[in-house]
Every structure is written in C-alpha cells, then in structure tokens.
Amino acid sequence: MKAKAKNQLLKASKATKENVIGQVITFLCATIIVTLTLAIIFFVASRGIRAFVVDHISLGQFLTGSEWNPGTKNAQGQPIAGSLPMIIGSFGVTLLAALIATPFSLAIGIYMTEYASKRMRRLIQPMIELxxxxxxxxxxxxxxxxxxxxxxxxxxxxxxxxxxxxxxLFVMILPTITSMVVDTLQRIPVSFRQAALALGATKWQSIYLIVLRASIPGILTAIIFGMARAFGEALAVQMVIGNSPLLPTNLVSPTATLTSQLTSQIGNTIMNSVENDALWALALVLLLMSLVFNLVAKWIGKRGELK
Structure with a gap:
C-alpha cells in the first residue's frame, strides 16, 4: 500500500511539473507574439508620424489631396503628398471584390452544407483550399x-x-470567405432546420428564413476578413491596376492602391527623406485600416454568438 501511494504521489508530482512547464512555455510564446505585434505597430507608427511632425506634411492635405509628389512643395512650403487616389483605389478594389465574391461564397457554402453528399464535400473542400x-x-x-x-x-x-x-482579388479571397461561410453554416444546430421543416417549411425556406438569418453575423465576419485580405494584397493588384497615383475616373482607368504604391516606390527612396516618410505614412494608414477590419470582425462575431 505504501509503495502504491508513493507511486501515485510521484505521478501527481510529475503531472504538476509538466503542467507548470507547459504553462510557462505557452505564456512565453504568447508574450513573444504580443511583443512582436506591439513592436510592429510602434515601428510603423513612429515612422509614419514622422512625416507629419518632422516633414510638416499637412494631415488634411495628406488624406484629401489628389496629387502625390512628396519631392516638391506647395505654396505653403509643405510637401505635396495626397493619398486620396491610393485610398480610393484600395477601397474600390476591396469593396468590388467582396461584392463579387460574396454571392459565390454563399452559393458554394449552401451547397456544401445543405445539398452536397459527403463524397462531394470531400471533393470540393480541397479544391477550394488549393x-x-x-x-x-x-x-x-x-x-x-x-x-x-x-x-x-x-x-x-x-x-x-x-x-x-x-x-x-475576387479569386484570391473566394477561398477565405467560402471556408468561413461553410464553418458558420455548419455551426447552426440541426434542431433549427428540423423545427422549420416540422412547421411545414420547405428545405429552401428553412435555409433562407432560418439558417441564413441565424448565420448573418458569421457571414458578415467572413466578408470582413475577406476584405482585410484583399485590402492588404500588393503584388497581384500592382500588376493589373496600372500603379499610377491618379484619381480613378472609372473602373478601367489606371490608379494605385496603398500597397501597390508602397511596394513599387519604397525601394527608390532614401531613409529619412520626405519621400520615404510619406510612404511610411501610407503604411500607417494601411495598418490602421487592417486593425479596423479585425476589430469590426471581432465585434460582429461577439454579438452574433449563439447563446
């Protein structure tokens, strides 16, 4: 009996030690991630704010100006750095891509969760993830x-x-939105569907009136995450948008996005120059918008949790 009790104590002590080690390791990993995130935010913010504090770029002119030429100055002696064309370009491609991708994602999600067989789902899922x-x-x-x-x-x-x-961007964000829509639809309890059918609703009526309406917060979250993915895309958009910092007059006139302007110009500037600081200001706007997208997605998801 004493030997058995001793073994139990040793096992309990070992389990406690392993538990403490696991907690320490996970805490260190979480701390590193948080530290890296804060460091990135601080670095981008400090470089971006420098454009307004040191180089005296007008914030109002920066956000509303339509001309991008930081190397020259206006009549007030301020660098001409208007980011409005890039902001409009970024929001234009992002919103239009999300508008096109959402119906396709909903259609694929409804088919996979409500109509497709297990064999078909196993076939479609890898194709989407590819x-x-x-x-x-x-x-x-x-x-x-x-x-x-x-x-x-x-x-x-x-x-x-x-x-x-x-x-x-529509093709690029389609897998992101579709995967999240499928997960959202699958989380709706089967009892919701059964209750609708028991009350005499058709299958489509149960999907449209019950499943989709209960999934609205999750679907909106998927769209927001897809938009965040599109908003931060650089290389693919840069190759097809024209990469000219001009206000777009229509959907087929060359313009630029925040990311395309950054990737194409940052290598041609000198550190701490006005041109370089202005590009870091664009990076700060991009970072803030990415944070807004994530906060909105978190807020929608939290409000839409099933109780």
Missing part, C-alpha cells in the same frame, strides 16, 4: 495576361484599373 496556396504573383500574372487584355478589348483604354484588380 486556391489559398497559389502564390500572389501567379494570380497577378494571370490577370495581366488574361483579364487586362479582355478589359482593354471591351472597354478600351489601357485595360488597367480597379475592375481587373477586383477580379483578381
């Missing part, structure tokens, strides 16, 4: 060789603009 692993340059090159010439033929002009950028 798009996630395709490099951005492949999407961009495909858009450059296929979408841009078609746009040029149909609408004239150069073929570059918000429309081809949105079409490329």
């Amino acid at each position: 798009f996630t692993g395709v490099p951005s340059v492949v999407y961009g090159f495909t858009g450059l060789m296929v979408i841009v010439p078609i746009t040029r033929k149909l609408f004239g002009g150069t073929g570059f603009g918000i429309l081809p950028g949105a079409l490329v």
